[in-house]
Amino acid sequence: MLFAILLALVPFALAAPTPDMSTSSSCPVSSIEVPIIPGIERAAGEQTIFSTVGRGVQNYTCTAGKWLSAGALADLYDMSCMSTVLSPLFNINQTSTAIAFGALQAIPFPATDPSLVKFDHFFVRTAAGGIAPAFRDSRVGIEVVGSLISRADSPAGNVTTIPWLHLTAASGMLSKGVFRTHTIGGQAPPSCAAEGRSLSVPYTAMYYFTA
């Protein structure tokens, strides 16, 4: 029943007007505490500015028998208003990621209607030759490149599910922090045989942006 209600609300949440991406949500999203689990901490005074649900793929390359992370690509949908309105009823985090994994599968990935997407998630090359996670509001160009502070296995385990993460801004003005929580899927198999092969594993997660 609740699932059906939430499902009915999804199109409205996705289409919620967000006139100026450089400002925080019009809903009182700062009242939403970023959910954490042991191993992931909030910084003192860190406040939520956007609550989003991401849907995409985690990429891997087969390197010496192991699937090594080769970045990710995801569309992030704004859940800020839905979170503030519906959180007294149930845990919006868990439900929205489940919805993303189910109902949002009907929306093409990558999204064919970019106006529905709040932030693009992708990876950039670092000066040191590695890769780093980036998030960009494609309409106003504001972005943040994250640097890992902490990670913790999901309460659902680590066999098929990628960890929860806390990133801090290495550069960019979009946010001070990014948390990846309530992950579903995205994990690579434990080993691989075909050296150099690529693999993309679908996943969903909540992403909280903080200031």
Ligand SMILES: *[C@@H]1O[C@H](CO)[C@@H](O)[C@H](O)[C@H]1NC(C)=O
């Ligand atoms: C991840 O793989 C997808 C194809 O599944 C590709 O479109 C995307 O560019 C890749 N992103 C990265 C960072 O490797």
Ligand SMILES: *[C@@H]1O[C@H](CO)[C@@H](O)[C@H](O)[C@H]1NC(C)=O
């Ligand atoms: C998100 O989940 C955490 C527990 O995992 C809960 O404490 C928090 O209130 C939830 N947030 C919302 C908006 O429901």
Ligand SMILES: *[C@@H]1O[C@H](CO)[C@@H](O)[C@H](O)[C@H]1NC(C)=O
């Ligand atoms: C999953 O957790 C186990 C036990 O902590 C650990 O040994 C293993 O390396 C983890 N696997 C991944 C892919 O993180």
